[in-house]
Amino acid sequence: MLRGVELSAPAGSIVALLGPSGCGKTTLLRCVAGLERPDGGVVRLGDRVVSGPGAFVPPERRRVGMVFQDAAVFPHLSVARNVAYGLPRRDPRRDERVAEALELVGLAGFGDRAPATLSGGQLQRVALARALAPRPAVILLDEPFSSLDAPLRAELRAEVRRVLAATDATALFVTHDQEEAFVVGDEVAVMDEGLVAQQGTPSQLYELPASRRVAAFIGDANFIAGTADEGVARTVIGPIALHGPVEGPVEVMVRPERILATEGDGGTVDAVEYFGHDAVYRVRLDGGGSLRSRVIGAPRLRPGARVALAFTGPPTVAYAAPTPPAEPATSVAAAALS
Structure with a gap:
């Protein structure tokens, strides 16, 4: 329809x-x-x-x-x-x-x-x-x-x-x-x-x-929680420049090829996906959650490797973080009566 x-x-x-x-x-x-x-x-x-x-x-x-x-x-x-x-x-x-x-x-x-x-x-x-x-x-x-x-x-x-x-x-x-x-x-x-x-x-x-929704449908995308202020979002992988006005809690859209993974501390490589022309690292972050990092050609890192992650691209877009749903009134009433 x-x-x-x-x-x-x-x-x-x-x-x-x-x-x-x-x-x-x-x-x-x-x-x-x-x-x-x-x-x-x-x-x-x-x-x-x-x-x-x-x-x-x-x-x-x-x-x-x-x-x-x-x-x-x-x-x-x-x-x-x-x-x-x-x-x-x-x-x-x-x-x-x-x-x-x-x-x-x-x-x-x-x-x-x-x-x-x-x-x-x-x-x-x-x-x-x-x-x-x-x-x-x-x-x-x-x-x-x-x-x-x-x-x-x-x-x-x-x-x-x-x-x-x-x-x-x-x-x-x-x-x-x-x-x-x-x-x-x-x-x-x-x-x-x-x-x-x-x-x-x-x-x-x-x-x-x-x-x-469009970002998730078009290609591969990471969504990284952060706080935006004056065109920059503070995130677990460092500051990310933003395209367009947005303030407060956000989800920053970052394509995997814009995330550089190097030896260091910040996360652990859980898996490596090799496609011939490129490869993707699945990285488990120390603070929780995971990100995907894409490299051209053969992968140099193996599962279990410790890595640091950094954003390497031009300004990207961010979306206002979803507001947690309010507690249903019926739940509050039930708690008060219990």
């Missing part, structure tokens, strides 16, 4: 809709496509209102192309006939448009092939070519790589970004994968419980998340 969504996509840009299952990503996409009619609000494609009070333009008249999770390629039609499906039969440039779309997605010469002879990645390229052939103003992609294995997903998402940029079409790309959203999207809109919690460039979302 959507509730008061505010989303903008600059002309010619790719905006990734990122969020967990059930947050409203696909519903929003269907409202833009005209497959769902919103109860309220306005949907504009360029200067044209396609959904709003007293107005509703049907899907076929919106100039919107859509690519689904499962490609939805017609098995009884050739590749060329699949791509031509959305083009007018009497268009004199029909064959030319099909050939252009196939070349754009790297399938030139595949027009006579049957879908059954193609790989999963090639089928998704056919679906993208079919969406692009009518030259829509907007392309909508609903988790188009979810059924592919990891190496193919990485290859195809880079290719899709190249293709979309070449067409200069505006695109909305739905995904629950943060890495995918950051690679494909010029901007990323994080959805949470039917709302757009924050929209911005990938670097803005990663470095300056607007809320603790």
Whole structure:
């Protein structure tokens, strides 16, 4: 369910809709496509209102192309006939448009092939070519790589970004994968419980998340208790410069790569996670709690090592510490009577 969504996509840009299952990503996409009619609000494609009070333009008249999770390629039609499906039969440039779309997605010469002879990645390229052939103003992609294995997903998402940029079409790309959203999207809109919690460039979302929920969803984050005063938070790992005005008890968001772990006193390495390109130390603090520290390449510390931790990054964000819940009145009354 959507509730008061505010989303903008600059002309010619790719905006990734990122969020967990059930947050409203696909519903929003269907409202833009005209497959769902919103109860309220306005949907504009360029200067044209396609959904709003007293107005509703049907899907076929919106100039919107859509690519689904499962490609939805017609098995009884050739590749060329699949791509031509959305083009007018009497268009004199029909064959030319099909050939252009196939070349754009790297399938030139595949027009006579049957879908059954193609790989999963090639089928998704056919679906993208079919969406692009009518030259829509907007392309909508609903988790188009979810059924592919990891190496193919990485290859195809880079290719899709190249293709979309070449067409200069505006695109909305739905995904629950943060890495995918950051690679494909010029901007990323994080959805949470039917709302757009924050929209911005990938670097803005990663470095300056607007809320603790966004910070926890985007990448890996430590939340360190501290006290903020005049732009600096005092914490167990030392002073941390803050971005934005905040005072009093806070939780400071620190990415693991911004925490330097060196031999010393302050905590103990409980575990080491090695990923090849980097490694993460899980450090148990002497005063309680734990933090994650990321290093590039092979780890130098082993479990059991004593370490000191320090913040090494630019100013980061902090959020007001949650207020402990008040004691319920019924509990107080019961105590007084006991």
